[in-house]
Amino acid sequence: MSAVATPVVSPAPRDRASARRGASLANDVIEALTTVKDPELDEPITELGFVRSVALHPSGVTVHLRLPTSFCAPNFAYLMVSDAQDALRRVPGAARVTVLLDDHHDSDKINAGIAADAGYLGTFGAEAAESLDALRLTFQRKAHTAAMERCVMAALTSGAARLEDLGSLTLGDLAGGPTKEALLRRRADIGLGLAPGDLVVVDEHGDAVPDEELPLRLRLATSVRISIEGNAHFCRGLLATRYANGDSDAITTDITDTRSTS
Known part of the structure; x- marks a missing residue:
């Protein structure tokens, strides 16, 4: 999902610095939002198309989020809005941050x-069945399981590892690249070690899996990974149907800057 900025028409010389500052802040805002993930899909809300608009204005930054359906789980929805607000508050120059969820x-x-x-508890009261920390950890562990499976399958496919040796496969044995980097990030999220050994x-x-349990563990990991990827594909389709008449390429983020350039 790409973010589309409003075109700026040849600013006067005095305005170019302001335009550059505006573009820099917009980039910082989008970069901050890329750190926010759908907890179930383990993908950034920017890539999923969940960021509807970003507005830079004299008093700060306003961001509108949207979801594939009006009945997406409220706890997931709250988590993404809350995480987006926290991420944007760390952006220098953002000033007052407002994050709003539309159409839910x-x-x-x-x-x-x-x-x-x-x-979360103050927002939902008695409806808050579990803490957000517990919910977040559950899905972080699922994300780690999927990332682990991807690395194992890559090692097996490349010949870097054999099925009978998986119990002794170490991080140092894995080839570098995005797949390994993703695993390391997810291990860090749940407090697992990152040493090569x-x-x-x-x-x-973080405990070793007994050799006799490895085949079952890998089958379960594969099912988790397929479920996450399938849900992400399904949600993209729902979002496109809801907001872009089924054309996922038309799901964009509107970015506007109404601050004075004088």
């Missing part, structure tokens, strides 16, 4: 809670 059955409740910094195939606590 709990938009009013979530937006009011985020604006008041009420937290650390085992690749471990459970959610």
Whole structure:
């Protein structure tokens, strides 16, 4: 999903510095939003098309988010809005940050809670069945499992590892590249070791998997990875149907800058 900025028409010499500052802030805002992930799909909300618009204005930054359906899980929705607000508040020059969720059955409740910094429990009260920390950890562990499976399959396919040796496969044995980097990030998220000698195939606590359990562990990991990727594909289709008449290439992010350039 690409972000499309509003064209700027040949600014006067005095305005060029302001235009550059505006473009820099817009880039910083988008970069911050790329760190926010859908907890279930393990992909940035920018790539999923969930960022509807970014507005730079005299008092700060306003971002509107959207989801594939109006009935997406409220806890997931709150988590993404909250994470987006936290990420944007760390952007130098962002000033006042406002993040709003559009077209969701709990938009009013979530937006009011985020604006008041009420937290998840303060926003949903008795409806908050579990803490966000527990929810986040559950999906971080699933993301790690999927990343681990991708690395193992890459090692097997390339011949760098044999099935019977997977129990002793270490991070140092893995080829460098995006697949390994993704695994390292997800291990860091859940507090697992990153040393070259650390085992690749471990459970959610970082403990080694007994050799006799490795085949089952890998089958389960494959099912987790397929589920995550399938859900991501499904959500992209729903979003495109909802907002772009089924054309996923038409899902863009509107970026505007209404600050004075004088």
